[in-house]
Each structure stands twice: as structure tokens, then as C-alpha cells.
Amino acid sequence: xxxxxxxILFANMRLVEERRGDFRTMLGASEKASEHLDRLxxxxxxxxxxxxxxxxxxxxxxxxxxxxxxLPPGEYYAEGYVESTGQSADPLKxxxxxxxxxxxxLADFTGSSAQVAGVTNVGPxxxxxxxxTIAKAFLDPKVPINHGSFAPIKVYAPEGSFINARYPAxxxxxxxxxxxxxSVVAAAFCQxxxxxxxxxxxxxxxxxxxxxxxxxxxxQFILYEWPAGGTGATATTDGSNAVxxxxxxxxxxxxxxxxxxxxxxxxxxxxxIREDSCGDGQHRGGFxxxxxxxxxxxDATLSVLSEKNVIPPYGVDGGASxxxxxxxxxxxxxxxxxxxxxxxxxxxxxxxxxxxxxxxAGGGGWGLALDRPADWVVQDVREGYLSLETARDRYGVMxxxxxxxxxxxxxxxxxxxxxxxxARVALLDAEGSSTRRLVVMDRDIADRxxxxxxxxxxxxxxxxxxxxxxxxxxxxxxxIVRIAGDAxxxxxxxxxxxxxxxxxxxxxxxx
Numbered sequence: 001x002x003x004x005x006x007x008i009l010f011a012n013m014r015l016v017e018e019r020r021g022d023f024r025t026m027l028g029a030s031e032k033a034s035e036h037l038d039r040l041x042x043x044x045x046x047x048x049x050x051x052x053x054x055x056x057x058x059x060x061x062x063x064x065x066x067x068x069x070x071l072p073p074g075e076y077y078a079e080g081y082v083e084s085t086g087q088s089a090d091p092l093k094x095x096x097x098x099x100x101x102x103x104x105x106l107a108d109f110t111g112s113s114a115q116v117a118g119v120t121n122v123g124p125x126x127x128x129x130x131x132x133t134i135a136k137a138f139l140d141p142k143v144p145i146n147h148g149s150f151a152p153i154k155v156y157a158p159e160g161s162f163i164n165a166r167y168p169a170x171x172x173x174x175x176x177x178x179x180x181x182x183s184v185v186a187a188a189f190c191q192x193x194x195x196x197x198x199x200x201x202x203x204x205x206x207x208x209x210x211x212x213x214x215x216x217x218x219x220q221f222i223l224y225e226w227p228a229g230g231t232g233a234t235a236t237t238d239g240s241n242a243v244x245x246x247x248x249x250x251x252x253x254x255x256x257x258x259x260x261x262x263x264x265x266x267x268x269x270x271x272x273i274r275e276d277s278c279g280d281g282q283h284r285g286g287f288x289x290x291x292x293x294x295x296x297x298x299d300a301t302l303s304v305l306s307e308k309n310v311i312p313p314y315g316v317d318g319g320a321s322x323x324x325x326x327x328x329x330x331x332x333x334x335x336x337x338x339x340x341x342x343x344x345x346x347x348x349x350x351x352x353x354x355x356x357x358x359x360x361a362g363g364g365g366w367g368l369a370l371d372r373p374a375d376w377v378v379q380d381v382r383e384g385y386l387s388l389e390t391a392r393d394r395y396g397v398m399x400x401x402x403x404x405x406x407x408x409x410x411x412x413x414x415x416x417x418x419x420x421x422x423a424r425v426a427l428l429d430a431e432g433s434s435t436r437r438l439v440v441m442d443r444d445i446a447d448r449x450x451x452x453x454x455x456x457x458x459x460x461x462x463x464x465x466x467x468x469x470x471x472x473x474x475x476x477x478x479x480i481v482r483i484a485g486d487a488x489x490x491x492x493x494x495x496x497x498x499x500x501x502x503x504x505x506x507x508x509x510x511x
Contacts, residue, residue, distance in 0.1 A: 060140075060148030067139035068152055071100050071192045077490045078187035078465065079437070080180050082162070082173075083310045084341045085118025091311075092120060092162050093435045094180055098188040104152035107131045107185065112161045113435055119172035119305065121165035126174060127157040130181035133247055138189045138196055175205035175248075176307040182247055183314070187465035190316055191492060195235065197464055199285045199322075199364025200313035201245050202229025204306050206253075206325060206360060210293065212300030212350070214265055221264050223293075228253040230278060230286030230322060230362035232313065239286030239363035241273055254291065265297035274323070274359050276390045279312075281319030281365025282372050287385055288323065288360035300350040302329065302338065308361050309343035311456065311468060312504060318462040319365030320394070321504060330355040369395050370413050378404050421448050421501045425459070425493060428482040437469035440482040441501070446473045449503040456504040459483070459491065467491050468504070 040049055076098040081091040095111035107127075115121045132150045140149065157164035163181060165171055183200050190197040206229070211222040226248075231239040244253050257268035270292035279285035304327050312324040327345065329338050331354050339345045350356070377397040380386040391397045396413035398405040423445050428438070439457055441449075451457060453473050458466040459481065467483070467490050474482075481501055488494065 056144075057146050057148035060143060060146050061151045062148075063140050063143055064135075064149050065104065065152045068100065068105055069102050071105075071139075073100050073102060074192075075099050076188040076191045077486065078184045078191075079467075079490060080184040080187070081311055081435075081468070082120050082177060082180055083307055084344060085116045085120050087116075087118040089341050091435055092116065093437075094163060094184050096184045096188055098185070098192065100192055104154065105135070106154045106156065109155075109157045109161065109163060109181075112158065112163055115160055115162045115165040115169040117170070119170060120177060121162045121169045121171045122174050122177045123171055124157065124164050126178045127163045127181055128155040130178050131155050131185055134182050134185040134189060138186070138193055173204075173305055173307075175207075176203070176305065179203045179205075179247065180307065187314070190464040194317075194463060197316040197366065198234050199232025199239060199279055199281070199315050199319055199366055200465070201231055201247075201363055202288060202322075202325065202361040203308035203313055204325075205248070206358075207303075207305040208327070208358060209303040210264075210266065210295075210300060210350075210356065211303070212265070212295075212297050214297070223255065223260060223264055223266065225255060226253040227289050227291055227358050227360045229288040229325070229360035230313075232316070232363040233279065233281050233283035233285045233319060233366035235283070235317070235366055238283050239278065239365075241287040242289040242360065243286070254289075260293070265295070265300075267294040267296055268292070269294050269355070273385065274362070275384065276387055277323040277359070277362040278385070279315045279320050279322035279362055279365035280369035280372075280394045281315055282367030282369070283319075283365065284369070284372065284380075285313070285315065285319070285322050285363030285365045288325075288362045289358070290360075291358045293356045293358075295350045295352060295354045295356070298352040302345055302348045302350055302356060304339075304343060304345035306343035313361055313364045314458070314465050314468070315364035315366065315460075316465050317366055318368045318460055318500070320369060320502075321458070321466075322362030322364055323359075325361045326357075326359040328357045328359075330357060370416055374404055374406070374409050378402075421445060422498050423479050423481045423501050424496055424498050425488070425491075426480050426482050427488065427495045428484045430484075437467070437487065438472055438484070439467075439469035440472045440474055442474050442476055442478050442480050444477040445479055445481060445501060446471065449501065451503045458502050458504055459499050460502070461491055461493055461497070461499045463492070466502075471503075 078096045080094050083091055092113040097108040099106040135153055136149055160166055205226045208225045214221055228242050228244050233239045260266055260268055272290050274288040274290040277288040306325050309325045312321040314321055329336050338348045374397045377391050377395045381391050396416045398408035451471055455471045457471050458468045460466040467487055
């Protein structure tokens with residue numbers, strides 16, 4: 001075990017000792033629940049109480065079956081990626097076939113990547129949990145949850161895949177993998193229930209550890225945070241800014257500046273909404289968080305486990321992706337490399353006066369950004385959410401001295417609409433066995449996107465979530481983009497259909 005790992009181990013042991021009071025609180029809550037059950041049994045009797053429980057479960061099942069029966073029956077496909085294993089920059093793919101029938105639904109993850117030696121495997125509970133969470137949120141969000149809600153839902157995750165790993169595979173990054181599965185399931189539901197389409201979330205827990213010593217190496221400390229980000233937009237609402245999501249719970253994701261500075265040799269110098277980080281759209285996604293912490297001691301380390309640093313949260317119905325997560329260390333005002341793999345940092349040694357800058361992802365947008373009411377964009381600029389440059393370049397809104405320039409905005413928006421890259425798709429004969437989705441693009445399309453071989457790009461039909469893939473450039477011209485047959489199924493498209501093509505300018509996206 002290396003020095004950094006021992007630091008974290010000892011710090012966790014100390015944390016357990018400090019949290020014994022929390023364990024007593026949980027025991028007290030269990031005792032209080034027992035008292036309530038005793039009271040209910042005394043009031044209604046055992047038989048009546050158990051009958052009521054059975055009826056609540058049956059009622060929840062009936063509601064869910066009714067909700068499923070209202071969806072168009074058929075098969076819906078989606079996919080997504082864990083960006084890396086922590087040991088390799090190669091992604092892992094989650095493939096989903098969502099089968100909707102009158103009597104229930106099946107989530108089949110056949111085709112997902114095999115388990116690996118890194119930290120991104122999970123056991124058998126995470127895939128069902130993710131499917132149940134999204135199905136409940138999409139189909140029956142207002143009724144309390146019980147087992148009956150999930151009776152119509154079946155989940156198949158192949159044994160030995162990284163989403164259903166078997167011994168001796170290491171399991172970790174549970175939040176990151178669960179969030180990915182939830183994103184993929186939501187993308188499939190966006191096809192089955194298009195009126196409920198929602199942009200993707202910031203993704204993962206963003207585990208951030210700053211560990212070190214107080215008082216000249218005599219006392220250890222660890223600051224453990226989960227910096228929150230933006231949520232996705234819908235047809236009726238913008239996303240929320242820098243919040244925990246319904247899949248995470250409602251506890252705080254970061255510590256107070258006062259608490260940190262009183263307890264650790266650290267100083268919180270900035271904590272604010274991350275400007276311009278939203279996924280653009282007629283309704284924009286929420287904004288992420290920017291947080292800066294200064295190291296005041298001379299013996300500390302930084303570790304990070306995060307996703308969506310390369311592949312950002314997607315937008316829906318033509319909405320744009322948000323900015324990805326980003327973790328940096330500035331030393332004497334210059335960025336220093338902390339890891340070869342974005343979002344995966346293990347025991348990076350920090351020096352006194354280093355600045356740790358965390359920038360979390362926003363949420364995906366809904367609809368085209370050029371359709372957002374211009375006065376809404378002006379208000380976002382006034383409130384510091386968007387810069388003038390973003391208002392101009394991404395929303396086509398011209399602002400002069402804080403006031404909307406209506407004629408200039410109309411002209412700019414008309415020009416930006418013509419500059420969208422629209423291409424016809426054709427069938428790719430063979431893609432190969434790589435986990436990276438291949439998108440073969442004619443040279444003239446790639447030049448319009450200013451894209452290079454290996455760039456990450458996305459295809460959007462304007463309905464539901466986009467398809468992401470890695471670019472291979474064909475030297476022919478003609479404005480054609482070629483994708484495999486299963487990619488056509490994900491987009492619910494046919495050869496010859498037209499769709500928008502975008503380059504995703506994420507750090508580390510190239511293969």
C-alpha cells in the first residue's frame with residue numbers, strides 16, 4: 001500500500017471514530033420505527049395491518065402496469081459510455097434494448113462491455129436499481145415507492161459484464177456506473193415517451209478527496225466532497241443549477257467554507273455558479289459549480305473519481321450538450337498535469353499554495369438554442385449565467401449596453417441557422433469490435449465541423465437523445481455520414497435521413 005493510500009485509510013478510520021454518534025442516531029431511528037409499528041399493530045391488529053400492506057403493494061403494481069400500457073409497445077435502443085477504467089483511457093459501453101409490452105417492460109443490457117481490472121465494475125444490484133429509478137420517475141412519480149411499483153419491470157444484465165461483475169473483479173465507482181445506466185435508460189424512455197424527454201444530468205458523484213496533515217505531520221485530515229452540477233432541461237423548464245439530483249439524495253454535496261477553514265489547513269477562495277456551463281437549448285440545462293480551494297499546508301494529496309470529463313451530458317430534442325466536468329491544480333497560477341486520464345486522479349502530491357479548481361458539468365438542453373426567447377438570454381447575461389460571447393455565438397443574441405439589439409439578433413440567428421451542419425446518414429457495412437462507436441464522415445462535413453480524426457461527435461435527429469461516436473474521416477465528399485445498423489436503430493432513423501452533426505470539443509475526447 002502506497003503512502004497516499006495509507007493516508008486515506010487512516011483518515012477513514014478516524015472518520016469512523018468521529019461518526020460513532022451518527023451510528024447511534026441510526027440505531028435510535030430504528031428503535032423509533034419499531035415503536036411506530038407496535039403502535040399500528042395495537043391500533044389495527046396484525047391481520048389488518050398486513051392486509052393494508054398487501055393492498056398498497058397491489059395498488060402500486062396496478063398503477064405501474066397501467067402507466068406501461070399507455071406507452072407505444074415496441075423496442076427502443078440506447079447506449080452510453082463510462083469514459084475510462086481508471087487504468088486505461090478506453091471506454092466501457094452500456095448497451096440497452098428496452099422492450100415495452102402491454103404487461104410490462106424488459107431492460108436488456110446484452111452487448112455491454114465485459115468486466116475489467118479497474119475501478120468501474122459494479123455488482124448485480126446497480127443495473128436494476130438504475131432501471132427502477134428512471135422508470136418510476138418517468139411513469140409514476142407521485143405515488144410512494146414500494147415493491148409493487150417494480151413488479152412489471154424485468155432487468156437482464158449479463159453476468160461477467162462490468163455492470164454485473166463477478167469475483168475476482170474489483171467493484172467501485174458505483175455512483176458513476178449507476179448514473180451512466182440511468183442516463184442510458186432515460187435516453188430510451190425519451191423515445192417511448194417523447195413528451196417527457198429530459199436532458200442528461202452532470203453524472204457521477206464527483207468524489208473529491210483532499211488528504212494531508214495538520215500541525216507539521218502530527219495529525220491527519222481528509223476533506224471528502226461530491227461537488228454537484230446542473231440538471232437537464234425539459235419541454236417546459238430550464239434545468240436547476242449546482243444541485244444534488246433525485247438519484248442521489250438530498251444531503252449536502254460540499255462542506256461550508258467556514259467548516260473547512262476551521263478544521264483543515266485549507267482556504268475556500270471561490271464557490272459560484274460556473275458561467276456558460278449549461279447545455280444550450282430553447283430551455284437550457286442547469287449550470288455547474290466552480291469551486292477553488294487553496295492548500296495552506298505542505299503535505300497533502302488530491303484524489304478524484306469522476307465521469308463525464310470527456311463525454312459531456314447530452315441534450316435532447318435538438319438541445320446541446322453541457323460543458324463536461326473538469327478538475328485542475330494551479331501552481332503559481334499555471335496548470336500542472338495531475339493525471340493522464342481526465343477525471344481519474346490518484347494521490348497527486350500537492351504543495352503549499354496550490355489551488356485546486358473544480359468545475360462541474362451542467363445539464364443537457366432541450367430544443368434548439370436559436371429558439372430560446374431572446375429576452376430570456378438577455379436576463380441570463382444580466383444575472384451572470386451567460387457571457388456576452390456565449391449569448392452571441394451559441395444563442396445568436398446581440399446585446400448592446402445591456403439591451404437586446406433586435407435587428408442584429410434576427411440577422412445573426414438567421415445566419416447561424418444556415419451554418420448548422422446537416423448531413424444525410426447511410427449504412428456503414430462493418431464497424432469492427434471496438435467499444436468506441438464509429439462515425440465515418442465525408443471530408444467536406446468534417447471540414448465544416450473543423451473536426452479531426454478521433455474527435456468525439458454526435459448526431460441529432462431533433463427527437464430524443466443524440467448518438468455519440470468517434471470520428472473517422474473518409475476522403476470522399478458528398479455530405480454523407482455512415483453509421484452501423486444498430487446505430488440507426490438507436491436514432492430510429494433510416495438510410496437517407498437527414499440530421500444535425502456536431503463536434504464535441506471535450507478535453508481528452510480523441511482516441
